[in-house]
Amino acid sequence: xxxxxxxxxxxxxGTGKKITLECSQTMGHDKMYWYQxxxxxxxxxxxxxxxxxxxxxxxxxxxxxxxxxxxxxxxxTLESARPSHTSQYxxxxxxxxxxxxxxxxxxxxxxxx
Amino acid sequence: xxxxxQSPQSLIILEGKNCxxxxxxxxxxxxxxxxxxxxxxxxxxxxxxxxFSENTKSNGRYTATLDADTKQSSLHITASQLSDSASYxxxxxxxxxxxxxxxxxxxxxxxxxx
Numbered sequence: 003x004x005x006x007x008x009x010x011x012x013x014x015x016g017t018g019k020k021i022t023l024e025c026s027q028t029m030g031h032d033k034m035y036w037y038q039x040x041x042x043x044x045x046x047x048x049x050x051x052x053x054x055x056x057x058x059x060x061x062x063x064x065x066x067x068x069x070x071x072x073x074x075x076x077x078x079t080l081e082s083a084r085p086s087h088t089s090q091y092x093x094x095x096x097x098x099x100x101x102x103x104x105x106x107x108x109x110x111x112x113x114x115x
Numbered sequence: 116x117x118x119x120x121q122s123p124q125s126l127i128i129l130e131g132k133n134c135x136x137x138x139x140x141x142x143x144x145x146x147x148x149x150x151x152x153x154x155x156x157x158x159x160x161x162x163x164x165x166x167f168s169e170n171t172k173s174n175g176r177y178t179a180t181l182d183a184d185t186k187q188s189s190l191h192i193t194a195s196q197l198s199d200s201a202s203y204x205x206x207x208x209x210x211x212x213x214x215x216x217x218x219x220x221x222x223x224x225x226x227x228x229x
Contacts, residue, residue, distance in 0.1 A: 008158075035217075044119075044204075044221040045159075092158050103149070104206075104217060106158030 005029050008093050008107035015083055015114055023078045023110045025093030034076040035104065037092040038062060045092060051076060083114040117142040121205050121220035129228050132195055136223045138188040138205030146210035150179055150190045153202045153222065162190070162203075195227045 006027040015021055027034065032053040037045040037060075047060030051070040065087070066080050076095075080087055093107040119140045128134050140148070147166045151159035163172050165181040165188065172179050176199075178191045192199055202222040209216050 042221070042224070044219040046219075047217070090156075094158070103161045103164065106160070109156065109158050111156065 006093065006095055006105050006107045008091075008110050010110060011108060012111045013113070015112070017082075017084055017114055019083050021080050021083055021112070023091055023093075023112070025076045025078070025107055026074050027076075027095040027105070028074060029095060029097075029105065030073065031095035031097050031105075032073065033096045034070065035094040035096075036060070036066075036068060036076070036078050037094065038064065039090045039092060039109075041090075049078065083112075085114045088112060088114050117207075117209065117216075117218050119205055119207050119218045119220040121203075121223050123223060124221070125224040125226070127226045127228060128195055130195060130197055133191065133193045134195060134225065136190045136192075136203050136205075136225070138190070138220055140186050140188070140205070140207045140218070140220075142207040142209050142218050144210050145183065145186075146208040148179075148181055148188050149206045149208070150177070150188075151204040151206055153204055155201070159204055159206075192225075195225075197227050197229060200225060200227045 009024045034051045036049040039045045046062035048062050048064040049068040051057045057068050090109050092109045094104045096104040122137045149164045150162045153159040163174050163179040176193045181188045202224050204222040205220040207218045
């Protein structure tokens, strides 16, 4: 079992609220990722990080922001949630060697009403 | 454009039967290909990894093949079980960037009926 954790697992929140999705890993991985996945669709990379104080936007444009103050922690924040943000958000991490496995968290299912 | 295409989109089989899932990719330069299993509402879990020089790799009842010349991979599941019901995702990593970008297929949704 991978040591990467996401909280909360499920979140229902009203429009306009600020939310933070938490992601933590205890494997010492430098690379961390946030993916967005709609039902039946592929994962889309929205943010990634090479290490502390390094964050980049992914392929899919997202209104969310991320921070990487500690190696083990990679939270994702939405300043003002909208119904269009309803989706599943998956966090992953991998070691800094090409080809190593990306370990995924259980995901956060976000519903904005 | 780097892409990963999977087929079929969905598949229903009876318990105990075998099945084969397909993955075609255009990702270049190629580093490796992984098959992940994703149970509903959970994160993907790696089943196998194939590098350029590998043709076949097994993990229990799962056998993956790779033809790097035609850029095709397959995942064969033997003696299916109810717990095999999940989405199977083909993921290709490129080696053209420091990140080692992951390219995901949309997955094949497998349902195993008793």
